Amino acid sequence: MTAALISEPADGPDGHLLRRTTAERFAHWVKSGAADLPLPGSGATMRRLSMLHDLGRDDLSLARLAEGHSDARAILHELGAPAPAPGERWGVWAAQPPGTVLSARHDSRAGWRLDGVKAFCSGAHSCTHALVTAETEDGHRLFTVATDDARCSPVAGSWRAVGMAGSDTPDVRFSDVPAQPVGDVDAYLRRPGFSHGGVGVAACWLGGARGVADSLLRAARRREPDQLLSAHLGTVDVLLYGAQCVLGKAAEEIDAEPLEEGERAAVLASRARAVVADVCARVLDEVGRALGAGPLCHDAEHAQRVADLTVYIRQHHAERDLAVLGTLLAEADEGALGAEGWRDE
CATH class of the missing domain: 1.20.140.10 (Butyryl-CoA Dehydrogenase, subunit A, domain 3)
Structure with a gap:
């Protein structure tokens, strides 16, 4: 979906420019190696917080994407999943406001699949991967998805914010999107x-x-x-x-x-x-x-x-x-x- 950031019809010229600029800065931040923040509880948590603070002082939309990526790294580490590969840009899409539901179902042949809408997905056009919470028959679970799947698409017009416009946080629609579970039921919340x-x-x-x-x-x-x-x-x-x-x-x-x-x-x-x-x-x-x-x-x-x-x-x-x-x-x-x-x- 990264290329879509350039060609997507803008909700407004200023908002589109902010999204594009922030996406480019986010990609550079990850590529430069600056994204390797100390993990929480590693003995250097204050350094982690200081780095996030400095990003926020510079640009809050960039900080929002950076915080999501660094949080994803910490979650994957804590739940025993592989770390992001070099150059990958991750988000954590875990909001559960009323009115939108993302469901996960398991098929013995096709594996896990996601269907529905997830709200407030920061970096929807610039993240290469995301950690997403979804409802299953047994309760809420966390999944990894690759956002370049055409069946995983931002909902046009669902992020018209002036404040935090650059964070690119629209709803995202999932239609039979393959996903991999991370941890057990409710592991995301219990950790x-x-x-x-x-x-x-x-x-x-x-x-x-x-x-x-x-x-x-x-x-x-x-x-x-x-x-x-x-x-x-x-x-x-x-x-x-x-x-x-x-x-x-x-x-x-x-x-x-x-x-x-x-x-x-x-x-x-x-x-x-x-x-x-x-x-x-x-x-x-x-x-x-x-x-x-x-x-x-x-x-x-x-x-x-x-x-x-x-x-x-x-x-x-x-x-x-x-x-x-x-x-x-x-x-x-x-x-x-x-x-x-x-x-x-």
């Missing part, structure tokens, strides 16, 4: 790395927030001294510093207990994601109040960063995710609110 991967996404968000904040820092350095602008800048600095500390603490905990799973791993990831998502929203607000409409109207790069971050942090489901965290804490047999690791042992 420890499921929560670790969520922290990696938060690192991308934080990088995007720092990219937005860079505009504020540049403005403060070139303008006449302005106490209100300085107050906004100081607030943003404190917010970013706090979120970075939270991710650093999460990386330490992941490396200390790389096989931690279940509720403890979910609480760790939920806390980190919630803190970072809140910081990103507050940074967007602070920078907008400090700089006004000017850069949103006249600085295309800044406006795109703001739009990208606004969309990407909606991958955090706000009060719904906080409710899940609260339920986990209420049902736990031990542990205090926000106090893990605080006491001096």
Whole structure:
């Protein structure tokens, strides 16, 4: 499907250009060897998060594709499947919103086949392979697919986003597409790395927030001294510093207990994601109040960063995710609110 990125009718000239540019940068990133990020829990998780953060600061759409590829590498490693071959570009297509269903059926002669629609498939035109979750008679399973199959096709017009336009995240229709299972039923969700991967996404968000904040820092350095602008800048600095500390603490905990799973791993990831998502929203607000409409109207790069971050942090489901965290804490047999690791042992 890679060639289709060039010839596909554009939803709009700007969106088409962003998709094409991001796809080219993604391909270069993989080919250069930069995609070999440390695996979560390998002892270098902070380096992994830092690399994802830096990608987000540069380009959130590129970071989205890079995070998906690096997450796919980690999932394949954790579930004992072969690693991506050199030059392959992988995505993880595991969203399950209402209204779209992807089913997998097994035939003794033809093997596993996928039918239906999968929503939010980032890199639909630029990924060579994908890890895809699908419903089976026994429950949800994870499969690998090669996206160059003509029966695996993006649904035209299903990704009209302004923010994250370059991430190329349309629905994809599968029609009798051959697939290979990875792990057992629900193995994708049960593995420890499921929560670790969520922290990696938060690192991308934080990088995007720092990219937005860079505009504020540049403005403060070139303008006449302005106490209100300085107050906004100081607030943003404190917010970013706090979120970075939270991710650093999460990386330490992941490396200390790389096989931690279940509720403890979910609480760790939920806390980190919630803190970072809140910081990103507050940074967007602070920078907008400090700089006004000017850069949103006249600085295309800044406006795109703001739009990208606004969309990407909606991958955090706000009060719904906080409710899940609260339920986990209420049902736990031990542990205090926000106090893990605080006491001096």
